[in-house]
Amino acid sequence: MDTITDISTIKVGVVGLGLMGCSITTCLIMAGHEVIAVAPLAIDLQHAGKRIQAHLMLSKEHGLINREPGHYLQHLTITEDYDFLKDCKVIIECTLENIDIKKSVYNKIEAVISSEAILTSNTSAIPISILQKLTLFPKRFFGLHWAEPSHTTRFLEIICGELSDPVKAQFLYELSHHWGKEPTLVRKDIRGFIANRLMYSMYREAMYLVENGYATVEDVDRACRNNTGYWMTLVGVFRWMDLTGVPAYHTVMKDLFPVLNNTAEVPELINKIVREGGKGVANAHGFYSYTTEEAKCWEETFTKFSYEIRQLALKYPVDVVEKKLKL
Numbered sequence: 001m002d003t004i005t006d007i008s009t010i011k012v013g014v015v016g017l018g019l020m021g022c023s024i025t026t027c028l029i030m031a032g033h034e035v036i037a038v039a040p041l042a043i044d045l046q047h048a049g050k051r052i053q054a055h056l057m058l059s060k061e062h063g064l065i066n067r068e069p070g071h072y073l074q075h076l077t078i079t080e081d082y083d084f085l086k087d088c089k090v091i092i093e094c095t096l097e098n099i100d101i102k103k104s105v106y107n108k109i110e111a112v113i114s115s116e117a118i119l120t121s122n123t124s125a126i127p128i129s130i131l132q133k134l135t136l137f138p139k140r141f142f143g144l145h146w147a148e149p150s151h152t153t154r155f156l157e158i159i160c161g162e163l164s165d166p167v168k169a170q171f172l173y174e175l176s177h178h179w180g181k182e183p184t185l186v187r188k189d190i191r192g193f194i195a196n197r198l199m200y201s202m203y204r205e206a207m208y209l210v211e212n213g214y215a216t217v218e219d220v221d222r223a224c225r226n227n228t229g230y231w232m233t234l235v236g237v238f239r240w241m242d243l244t245g246v247p248a249y250h251t252v253m254k255d256l257f258p259v260l261n262n263t264a265e266v267p268e269l270i271n272k273i274v275r276e277g278g279k280g281v282a283n284a285h286g287f288y289s290y291t292t293e294e295a296k297c298w299e300e301t302f303t304k305f306s307y308e309i310r311q312l313a314l315k316y317p318v319d320v321v322e323k324k325l326k327l
């Protein structure tokens with residue numbers, strides 16, 4: 001598959017330097033790209049450089065990279081000026097989840113890039129078929145859906161819209177292996193793509209169970225961690241059923257599917273938190289309540305875990321058995 005020989009010749013642009021833009025930029029410079037990171041708002045400039053440097057330092061500490069942060073930072077330009085994107089072959093838009101903002105950003109990007117360049121969005125949920133129609137060349141537009149923190153996670157969805165060029169999708173698929181990803185190619189656009197469709201069906205059921213008094217938030221979380229969470233880094237849902245016996249699932253599906261929650265309403269459990277301004281760990285108010293110290297400790301634990309689970313996951317790539325049998 002590999003036709004990409006020198007990644008340093010592929011200049012990549014990232015537009016939007018918030019939480020995800022910074023970790024995506026980190027991932028790309030660690031992979032060996034020249035990166036142009038554009039701050040759409042001046043306020044991004046206050047934190048972006050520091051955040052990327054901190055990601056690099058932790059990555060060095062955890063052995064993801066072997067050179068000092070300064071080496072990677074030489075290949076990064078942070079700017080407010082869209083003109084710097086001129087020679088980029090791939091551009092990743094990572095601005096707020098707002099269609100008007102994204103459209104105005106595409107206008108600015110497309111005013112400077114070549115018609116051959118690939119334009120992508122890290123949108124969580126806006127259909128790619130809608131976004132691509134806001135651009136000059138819809139064929140070269142794709143979703144690139146990352147998971148935070150992008151420089152440690154192996155998740156990436158490459159999403160084709162109705163008008164996307166499959167050859168370019170294949171190029172992105174191949175390129176993303178050089179970013180340390182195990183990508184998923186979403187061949188036909190669908191709302192929520194793949195991972196969010198799976199996860200949101202679980203969020204809906206989890207909230208139903210709590211709101212109807214079957215279990216507490218803590219108990220639902222405990223069940224999720226110790227059942228689903230225990231094996232999911234090794235296998236996905238289909239391999240899991242293969243490993244544990246397909247007919248049993250078939251039997252249970254017949255009884256359980258008709259009684260699973262399928263409401264289209266957003267549950268009051270989450271409505272209330274959002275009405276009250278709760279953001280979760282970010283402001284110590286979510287499904288759990290936290291002291292400031294506990295919230296900070298959860299953030300640190302999450303970061304530490306993301307590096308450790310990566311080490312474990314790397315021992316078990318998706319083709320782990322194929323590799324073992326070839327040895």
Ligand SMILES: NC(=O)c1ccc[n+]([C@@H]2O[C@H](COP(=O)([O-])OP(=O)(O)OC[C@H]3O[C@@H](n4cnc5c(N)ncnc54)[C@H](O)[C@@H]3O)[C@@H](O)[C@H]2O)c1
Nearest residue numbers: 016017018019020021040041094095096097122123124148
């Ligand atoms: N946070 C996650 O875990 C996550 C996961 C997957 C995808 N995403 C998606 O990534 C994108 C960015 O999310 P984030 O978490 O980095 O958000 P963020 O709030 O941390 O950053 C948002 C960025 O948008 C820019 N922005 C804000 N207002 C703007 C405007 N008027 N014009 C131009 N740019 C503007 C900001 O300067 C900032 O760079 C969103 O589409 C989000 O849905 C986020």
